[in-house]
Amino acid sequence: MTDSTVLGFDFGERRIGVAMGAAEVGVATPLVTLDTPSNDERFAAIGRLIAEWQPGALVVGLPTHADGTPHEMTRLATKFAQRLKGRFGLPVWLVDERHTSLLAESLLAEAGVRGRKQKPALDQVAAMAIVQTWFETGGAAV
Structure with a gap:
């Protein structure tokens, strides 16, 4: 684990949620x-975020079926993580993201954001949950 800032990604074919984590706290x-x-x-935007936040590591959510078996998005998220490592030369960690979208929906609902109003924030809140999971349980290095 790192003692610096990390950037977390909730990868999707259309949208990518991004969160920042302060590892020391x-x-x-x-x-x-x-x-x-x-x-x-996408990668130009990620490059700008990396330049701005200067993370020591990147964390990518790894989607799987509920029983943990891989599917097509598992492969695509792994490929995305490998591309991040290759382009930016930072350590990249994969984290089990099962249930992070449900957690994100729940957190937004608790904040009074419901229905269609959740959509703009859902992916970045899911990325936040991915980073939080990494802080709590670690992950697998790419």
Whole structure:
């Protein structure tokens, strides 16, 4: 684990939620949802976030079926994590993200954000849950 800032990603084919975590205190905060049509634009936006936050590590949520078996999004999220490592040269960790979207929906509902109003924040709050999970349980290095 690192003692610096980490950036966490809730990967999706259309949107990527991003959160920042302060490892020294173990607290994560939602940042932004990237909703860009091309991979080049996505990675340019991620590059700007990395330049701004100067993280010591990146954390990517690894989606699986409820029983832990992989599916197509598992492969795509792993590929995304490998691309992050290759492009930015930072340590990248994969974290089991089962139930993070449900947790994000619950947290937003508790904050009074319901229904369609949740959509803009859902991915970044899920990324926050991924970073928080990493703080609590660790993950697998890419």
